[in-house]
Amino acid sequence: MFKRICNIVSAAIHEGLDQLEDPKMMLNHTIRNMEDELHKARHAIVKQQTLAASFERNKEEAQALEDKRRRQAEQAFNAGEENLARKALGEMKHYEARASYYSEQAEIAFVQVAELKEQVALLERRYQELKDRKQALIARANIADVKERIVTALHSIDSESFFREFQRLEDRILEKEIRAKTAASSCFDEMSYARFEYADEVEKELERMRSEKIS
CATH class of the missing domain: 1.20.5 (Single alpha-helices involved in coiled-coils or other helix-helix interfaces)
Known part of the structure; x- marks a missing residue:
């Protein structure tokens, strides 16, 4: 997702300007697009962090229930209640599997959060670079406009009649x-x-x- 965004922004900066009638408008449009994408990316990080924290909580709850059923199974076994011990051990295995699943999902989610943060940091640097270059590019665009008008004016003058x-x-x-x-x-x-x-x-x-x- 973010690689695509960076590619689009890079293409807009290095190739799109020559194909547009108003480079200044394109610069402002590109900055607004990057701001929107940054907002979406930061929101995605928050959502992913929330999801990772949710997986982590579910894992801890499953581990707590796993430990609880293990103790119950031991108590039932020691009391000679093998059927109760068997039931408790089955539930223990269920919660053990759930704890393992949530642990894996939490780990994946935290890795994704780290990747998203790196990509957002890159996008923020690109955004800041463009903002820093914006005024210089606009100044160049203004000079180019003036030169173009001068050349047009010179071509429109009948030098021989003058x-x-x-x-x-x-x-x-x-x-x-x-x-x-x-x-x-x-x-x-x-x-x-x-x-x-x-x-x-x-x-x-x-x-x-x-x-x-x-x-």
Whole structure:
């Protein structure tokens, strides 16, 4: 029973995760299953211990009755009552056989209890290992989900169209830069031409300003 449980749990951990859509849900489901199995196993141990104790009590009761009939048979024999002694000896053998049967059953039950305890201890260790690994596995599952979404997003993007759009924006910016540079250059050239064209008149104005200043 417990070997089957451990095999199922091991298969779920090492093989089942790759076949499920939600590994985190599988982890929680596996832990809940193990908790249920542990509860059942512990209950089975209690029942087996109770059964073993019952066999042990029945054995002791049969041994007590066996001893009692032996004494009664001896007393009847010593009193010359062989028929009573014979009857007591028959019952003594009956209780002797019952004591032997219950002794064997008690021994088997105690061995089974020990085996169950070993298997439950193994299952508890597996359960604790899974609980300890649960958070790390969930973290890995989360990272895998994020990476998968990123890859999906990257594949869904038309990289060529995005490149063309950025190229178009870059061309527009370059065009504005050229227009701004051309405008600045035109303004400079126009002012330079104005200074050259009106140079004589400028000199006359300067001369007038000097005369006014002297007077």
